[in-house]
Amino acid sequence: MFPPAAEPVASLILSLITLSSLVRASEAAGSVFVYAGCSPSKFQPNSPYQSNLNSLFTSIAFSASRSAYSSYTTGAGDSTIYGLYQCRNDMSSADCSACVQSAVGQLSLVCAESYAASLQLDSCYVRYSNDNFLGRPDTSLEYTKCSASTTDDAEFFRRRDDVLGGLQAGTGFRVSGSGTVEGQALCLGDLSAADCTACLAEALAKLKNACGPAVAADVYLAQCYARYWASGYYLHDSKEHSEDDVGRTVAIAVGALAGFSLVVVILSFLIKACKLTTGGGDHVGAWTKIIC
Missing domain, CATH: 3.30.430.20 (Gnk2 domain, C-X8-C-X2-C motif)
Incomplete structure (x- = not known):
């Protein structure tokens, strides 16, 4: 156990390790972003749908170390989610796992709170939806x-x-x-x-x-x-079609959102770890100080 004063700092370090592991996983698996698609409809944060989606992502990340493909149905009623992942069959289990973890992490950033989304990396694919698409032919x-x-x-x-x-x-x-x-x-x-x-x-x-x-x-x-x-x-x-313009934009967004998320994590833990003090009244000389 960490001492109370050290817990925020320790949590920050663990969060940074998690984020850096996501980057390393993508590099290790040789995962190149291809495309992503997100539904315009959004679910509410902290809703049953979000809880089921988190469970789906956990199941996908765990299963990818053992199998190149798996599909899941999570939840019930209006909060049911259908999902799957697929790796190339010539990948090692370690590379498949790293690729899928990277895809899940990017999907959470690029398609945050979307009811349905898919993301293709060069070596793996992840998709989920509130509509049951599993096993249904689709050549779109x-x-x-x-x-x-x-x-x-x-x-x-x-x-x-x-x-x-x-x-x-x-x-x-x-x-x-x-x-x-x-x-x-x-x-x-x-x-x-x-x-x-x-x-x-x-x-x-x-x-x-x-x-x-x-x-x-x-x-x-x-x-x-x-x-x-x-x-x-x-x-x-290569000369890109219009679909590639979207892919390039999403790839840039992934990097920007990842950087923004890192800043949010750091600020969040600083706020928790530090005490905010104000003084000097409401005049120009008023000051705000963060004490850690």
């Missing part, structure tokens, strides 16, 4: 990214189509390659094999239609994603 478009570099090489297109065909025909986390073209795809774990194949067929059609001659492209639907790239190519210099 969430995000598309096409490289600025293009080609008119017929051999490249032949290789790309071979890769995309391999992605649609595979199972689980799908990886495909042909010549200098590589690709990968993944469906949510609650989809049947038939629904996964149908989702990927839709994703690949949207990818080819949106990105045309691009040498690298990503497309994310609500329940699956697919991507391809020329070997050695990285998407960092």
Whole structure:
């Protein structure tokens, strides 16, 4: 036990460790922000819905160290929440856990008090809602990214189509390659094999239609994603669609909100740890002093 005078300082240190651990978890897992979506409707702070959401996040964070996918239903009545997380199947359990913890932390900041939200990192995905979406086919478009570099090489297109065909025909986390073209795809774990194949067929059609001659492209639907790239190519210099503008804005917001949260934590504990004294009356020489 800490002495009473030391408790606020100790709590501050623990909070700072928690925040820094979130940053380290993201770095360790190689988690790159892709996109986030938040419902405009908000729940009240300290409501039963918030309590259920906290329970959902706790369950997700705990389960991610043991499984690459899991879904949950928490609460009852109007406060019921449905949620899931998904990691790439080629990730270690430690990296999956770190990625999901990072996603949950960012989701809490980016979509604070939203009734429904989702957040995609490069290696994992987290979603929750007050509407039951679990196991229901959904091929709505969430995000598309096409490289600025293009080609008119017929051999490249032949290789790309071979890769995309391999992605649609595979199972689980799908990886495909042909010549200098590589690709990968993944469906949510609650989809049947038939629904996964149908989702990927839709994703690949949207990818080819949106990105045309691009040498690298990503497309994310609500329940699956697919991507391809020329070997050695990285998407960092890609020309972004309008969806990417939203993604970049959200990524900036994550950093800003994280910094703001850190300031709030520090001020909160300083206020608890310190005594505020005023003096000098109501004239210009009045003063305010914080005594710790």
